[in-house]
Amino acid sequence: MRKEHVSGTVILFVLLFVFWLILAANAHWSTIIVGLMTAALIVFYNTDIAFSPKEITKIGFKSFVALFFLLGTLVKEIVKANIDVVRIVLHPRLPINPGFTTSRQPLEKDVNRMLFGNAITLTPGTLTVELDEKEILVHELVRKERPIVENSAIEKAFIRYEEAGR
Amino acid sequence: MLRDIVVLFLLACGLFFFFVGSVGLVRMPDVFCRIHATTKCDTLGAGLILLALIVWQGFGFTSINIAIVLMFIWLTNPTACHSIARSQYTLQTLKNKESAKEA
Structure with a gap:
């Protein structure tokens, strides 16, 4: 070993x-x-x-707090995403404007990246299509001028979680 | 009595989200948009129904088990959807390349 x-x-x-x-x-x-x-x-x-230190955040009090904060954000975003989808699907004219956007991918550890991709899929209006070391390709249901993922609450929570494990 | 009401309310909400997910599956125009509708509504729908089960059962080891089931759903659902979306994306780019070659 x-x-x-x-x-x-x-x-x-x-x-x-x-x-x-x-x-x-x-x-x-x-x-x-x-x-x-x-x-x-x-x-x-x-x-x-098994997990190697390159892949996961170090376990400690600070990263635990950050993890709880992250989970809270995730649940909030899931509820928001659902209400969003309900509003769009039940709208008589189906107000969508789908398209792809790329934005930067801020995380270093593999497991965090995996969780980040999954979390992006669960947050409002976004769906992870491709994810690598530097960038994330996202399908957006309703396109805005800027990528939704950039500076979103969930991205900030993930960055905070990774910083806490340093 | 109060517990029954809470359970019924949670079940009704969960069913509503599943219903909206199914409607979205039919109404949306292409694969990616359909995935949007189904992933999101499945996660909260399943979450609310499992929450109803936890309330019905009372708190204990069973509720921890149900919470684990919920965690696995929230982990596998986006993974599966990512896989579908990615294969569709690859297929699309492949087709675009071929049609560009023919033209």
Whole structure:
């Protein structure tokens, strides 16, 4: 096992074990032992694909706060997006003006990029089509003069989350 | 009694969003716009219906399980839609290139 994979391995182990405990819904000693063994086996056979520090934000108090802030923003944006779509779909004239826009992609860590792409799909009027190191290609339902993604609340929340993990 | 009302309200809202998603699927003009309608309404629709289940069941281990289901829906739904959108985009650019070559 290489050294840079240790923290990712621990995270994966804890995640799997907590997931097992939630599914099992009891704390009998046999459940715990089986869970520990299974989680250890899975982690042992997947060390090479476990999260590496290059891919995830460091875990700490600050990044946890930022993560909660991010989740709050995401839920707010999802509700907004739904109301938006309902308004457009039920409008008798269907007021859409679809098109593609590219804007910069500010994140460095792979997992954060993945989450960012997914979050953009869930926020109002945008759909991620392509995403790479520098740019993000977005399909917009109602085009404005500037790309919707630029300086949006969700992008700011993601940048804050990544800064917090430095 | 109050719980019944809350559950019914949440279920009705969830159903409404699913309904709008389906209407959008029919009304929108092309693939990308259809994806817009379905992704967004599915996430909140499923969220509200699962929230209704949590309220109905009462809080406990089951509600954590339901929350995990919701998390997976919110993770897989945009992923699948991204995949569809990306393949459609690739296909479109490919077709455009071919037609440009023929002309």
